[in-house]
Amino acid sequence: MGGGRAGQDLHLSARSSTEVVRVSRLTRLLESEKVLATALLAPGVAILLVFIAYPFVMALWFSLTSIRVGDPGQFVGLANFAKAWEDSIFQTAFKNTVFYTFWATVFKLALGMWLALLLNRHFRFKRIVRASMLLPFIIPTVLSAFAWRWMFDPTFSVMNWLLYHGGMIADRLPFLSSGDWAMWCAVVVNTWRGMPFFAITLLAGLQTISPELHEAAALDGASAWHRFWHVTWPLLLPVTLVVVVFSVIQTFSDFQLIYVLTGGGPANSTHLVATYAYQVGVASGLLGEGAALSLFMFPVLFAVVWVQLKYLKRMETH
Amino acid sequence: MKRRKFLKATGAGFAATGLAGILAAHRAPVFAQANTVHILRWNDFVPAADKVLREVFAPEVKKALGLTLNVETVNANDIPARGTAAIQSGNGPDIIMLLNNYPQLFAAGGADVSDIADEVGKAQGGIYDLGKAMCTVGGKWVAVPWSTVPGLIAYRKSWFDEIGVKEFPKTWASYHEAGKKLKAAKRPLGQTLGHTFGDAPAFAYPLMWSFGGQEVDTKGKVVLNSKETVESVRFMAQFWKDAHDEGGLAWDDSNNNRAFLSGDISATLNGASIYVAALNGPDKFKTEKGAPLHTDILHAPLPAGPKGQFAYHTAFTHMVMKYTKNTKGAKEFLRWAHKKENYEKWFVVQKGFAVGPTRDWEKHAMWNNDPVMLPFKAATRQGRPMGYAGAPGKQSAEAWNKYIIVDMYANAASGKMKPEESVKWAAAELAKIYT
Numbered sequence: 001m002g003g004g005r006a007g008q009d010l011h012l013s014a015r016s017s018t019e020v021v022r023v024s025r026l027t028r029l030l031e032s033e034k035v036l037a038t039a040l041l042a043p044g045v046a047i048l049l050v051f052i053a054y055p056f057v058m059a060l061w062f063s064l065t066s067i068r069v070g071d072p073g074q075f076v077g078l079a080n081f082a083k084a085w086e087d088s089i090f091q092t093a094f095k096n097t098v099f100y101t102f103w104a105t106v107f108k109l110a111l112g113m114w115l116a117l118l119l120n121r122h123f124r125f126k127r128i129v130r131a132s133m134l135l136p137f138i139i140p141t142v143l144s145a146f147a148w149r150w151m152f153d154p155t156f157s158v159m160n161w162l163l164y165h166g167g168m169i170a171d172r173l174p175f176l177s178s179g180d181w182a183m184w185c186a187v188v189v190n191t192w193r194g195m196p197f198f199a200i201t202l203l204a205g206l207q208t209i210s211p212e213l214h215e216a217a218a219l220d221g222a223s224a225w226h227r228f229w230h231v232t233w234p235l236l237l238p239v240t241l242v243v244v245v246f247s248v249i250q251t252f253s254d255f256q257l258i259y260v261l262t263g264g265g266p267a268n269s270t271h272l273v274a275t276y277a278y279q280v281g282v283a284s285g286l287l288g289e290g291a292a293l294s295l296f297m298f299p300v301l302f303a304v305v306w307v308q309l310k311y312l313k314r315m316e317t318h
Numbered sequence: 319m320k321r322r323k324f325l326k327a328t329g330a331g332f333a334a335t336g337l338a339g340i341l342a343a344h345r346a347p348v349f350a351q352a353n354t355v356h357i358l359r360w361n362d363f364v365p366a367a368d369k370v371l372r373e374v375f376a377p378e379v380k381k382a383l384g385l386t387l388n389v390e391t392v393n394a395n396d397i398p399a400r401g402t403a404a405i406q407s408g409n410g411p412d413i414i415m416l417l418n419n420y421p422q423l424f425a426a427g428g429a430d431v432s433d434i435a436d437e438v439g440k441a442q443g444g445i446y447d448l449g450k451a452m453c454t455v456g457g458k459w460v461a462v463p464w465s466t467v468p469g470l471i472a473y474r475k476s477w478f479d480e481i482g483v484k485e486f487p488k489t490w491a492s493y494h495e496a497g498k499k500l501k502a503a504k505r506p507l508g509q510t511l512g513h514t515f516g517d518a519p520a521f522a523y524p525l526m527w528s529f530g531g532q533e534v535d536t537k538g539k540v541v542l543n544s545k546e547t548v549e550s551v552r553f554m555a556q557f558w559k560d561a562h563d564e565g566g567l568a569w570d571d572s573n574n575n576r577a578f579l580s581g582d583i584s585a586t587l588n589g590a591s592i593y594v595a596a597l598n599g600p601d602k603f604k605t606e607k608g609a610p611l612h613t614d615i616l617h618a619p620l621p622a623g624p625k626g627q628f629a630y631h632t633a634f635t636h637m638v639m640k641y642t643k644n645t646k647g648a649k650e651f652l653r654w655a656h657k658k659e660n661y662e663k664w665f666v667v668q669k670g671f672a673v674g675p676t677r678d679w680e681k682h683a684m685w686n687n688d689p690v691m692l693p694f695k696a697a698t699r700q701g702r703p704m705g706y707a708g709a710p711g712k713q714s715a716e717a718w719n720k721y722i723i724v725d726m727y728a729n730a731a732s733g734k735m736k737p738e739e740s741v742k743w744a745a746a747e748l749a750k751i752y753t
Contacts, residue, residue, distance in 0.1 A: 068712075070405045070426025070640075083750065088743060089720070154565020155577045176568035179734060263395075263513045266567035267728035283398045284719045285423050287406070 062291035069285030080292035093271040101251040107191040112198025120206045137196040145260035148189045179269025205239035245308045354386045355651045358411035360394035363591040366667040412642040419715040421461035428460035428637040435459040438656045442676035448701035451710045452633045461635040463675035468631040468697035469520035470617040472592045473585035486618035493621045497561025500584045508583030510569035511728040516632045518724045521587045523630045528623025534708040543745035551730045551737040558731035590671040617693045631701040670694045722747045
């Protein structure tokens with residue numbers, strides 16, 4: 001028995017010494033900055049490769065083939081891109097996407113800035129107001145879009161119902177049934193949803209600006225507008241640019257809101273590139289054509305990000 | 319067994335068979351797949367019918383065949399996306415209910431079900447031509463017709479009486495005249511011209527055909543841009559302005575139901591879901607005089623145009639997916655479900671909203687219960703498939719799915735394009751599909 005125990009102890013000590021060697025080897029390995037950096041980056045890179053790079057490469061490959069649902073198709077070169085370029089619905093969708101992104105971003109920036117300036121002041125229940133302001137951003141887009149769809153419903157919208165049954169209008173207001181109205185409705189909903197993101201980010205930026213700068217400007221006789229334009233705005237510009245870049249990317253590739261609110265109608269008037277690509281690629285099963293349509297967004301977004309980041313870098317240097 | 323040993327053994331087992339198996343099969347694992355049939359269908363406009371599937375079919379099929387029936391229902395407009403994802407990933411429901419001519423688009427993903435279709439057809443007086451056109455590709459059945467939802471106009475009898483129209487208009491011109499008077503009385507006609515699967519195409523295609531317009535000729539050459547089509551679009555633009563609730567451009571297949579049931583419109587193309595809802599809720603849906611609304615609803619076919627009277631009725635079909643590991647179970651279930659004694663349980667709760675896939679169902683005693691539903695009984699006989707006069711195929715399915723014919727009318731009705739421009743636009747879009 002005793003001999004057995006001694007043998008066991010010997011075995012354990014031999015194992016622990018092997019572990020020590022292993023641990024020290026591992027420690028030594030991780031002491032190298034290159035190895036540590038690689039080890040730390042590896043999970044992130046793996047996620048990017050699996051969830052971003054792989055789908056992107058697949059989309060790129062699909063766009064060069066005639067793949068349809070259940071049929072792998074053949075290599076067709078740039079034929080899908082050429083077809084999309086001449087597709088009148090795609091042309092409409094592209095113009096709509098630019099219009100929608102531009103106006104929604106302008107409104108989100110203007111209203112978000114206004115809201116941030118208001119929330120930067122001291123007033124009662126400031127914290128509750130700041131928290132509640134985030135509600136539109138927190139609610140899932142699909143749910144809020146459904147709620148808005150009810151509010152804009154051609155027959156049963158609250159406003160239409162009151163005005164129509166109150167005899168104030170002969171025809172109901174065409175919130176979603178006129179192409180122009182429907183597009184502006186979509187801009188309104190996107191602004192409502194995205195404005196809190198602008199406001200809260202700009203508010204964070206505002207709070208980094210030293211009050212002394214404002215006090216000094218006020219002592220020099222600068223008006224409120226001048227203090228904003230010459231003190232607040234330049235200092236807030238880097239944050240603003242980052243928020244605008246994020247917003248442009250999200251708005252340009254928006255899908256959920258339009259899909260639920262209008263489905264791209266009436267008569268394709270509110271189709272965005274993403275919703276049309278979905279209709280062609282997923283709903284109609286023309287995967288190659290759908291992939292080509294969606295890839296038209298890539299160079300535009302890439303250019304926007306590149307220009308804005310370049311500008312940001314230049315500002316930081318100066 | 320010690321915990322460590324257990325973990326080691328199960329871990330090794332998973333690594334050897336689980337993960338490797340999943341990777342080799344290129345599909346996610348589906349446990350107990352052999353005994354289960356997963357069917358994806360729409361949220362039926364007659365909810366009692368879904369209840370029959372879950373509460374009657376599921377236990378009975380378990381007893382009869384030992385199959386566990388898993389019924390999943392989603393919005394009909396979302397089914398195509400689910401189908402595409404399932405076929406491409408090779409994983410998903412064993413049976414997918416497809417609408418209209420989707421079997422043509424998804425043909426590559428469907429198993430051959432000719433044996434079931436032949437059996438059902440032979441035993442039940444023959445499958446309607448419309449169902450055959452939707453489900454056959456190269457002489458092979460890629461889906462089994464399950465039902466048709468005929469589209470007829472539901473209208474308020476008393477409101478038409480009040481404007482002096484005692485019998486429902488037989489022609490588009492007289493329907494236009496009646497609609498003008500009704501809209502003036504704040505009781506417009508209601509029609510969707512939106513991107514939605516049922517009422518919009520079921521209205522637009524027959525309107526085009528009744529004026530003599532058609533997408534392609536018998537050889538598949540696009541012939542849409544004709545004076546007949548332009549005339550139909552011109553008619554619709556004026557008809558829309560004069561007689562319709564113009565909000566219809568943004569409607570889906572449920573908006574007209576709500577508008578009719580709330581008394582906002584006087585007539586609309588519909589399956590019988592409005593009437594069935596009114597019938598099931600006599601205390602909820604009433605006329606302005608307090609009578610149950612269903613007592614004031616009648617049905618009529620779409621009016622005739624210069625070249626005749628036509629219809630498209632929404633087809634519902636079941637595709638057994640090629641990727642399923644349980645083809646046998648899925649086919650057995652469909653065979654079982656189509657047996658008269660089983661199908662009847664689903665058929666009767668529809669009360670005529672959905673009609674059977676074969677002519678024998680026209681003889682069912684249910685049709686004697688309610689004369690208001692009689693126009694639905696044999697309506698499917700008149701159905702014409704999209705893509706007429708060409709053969710049904712991928713192209714006509716793609717054109718339908720891109721709402722080209724619907725948008726041709728919507729563009730003119732909304733004033734976005736002149737009738738000639740809209741027809742030219744639609745013809746150009748069709749030409750891209752048919753090349």
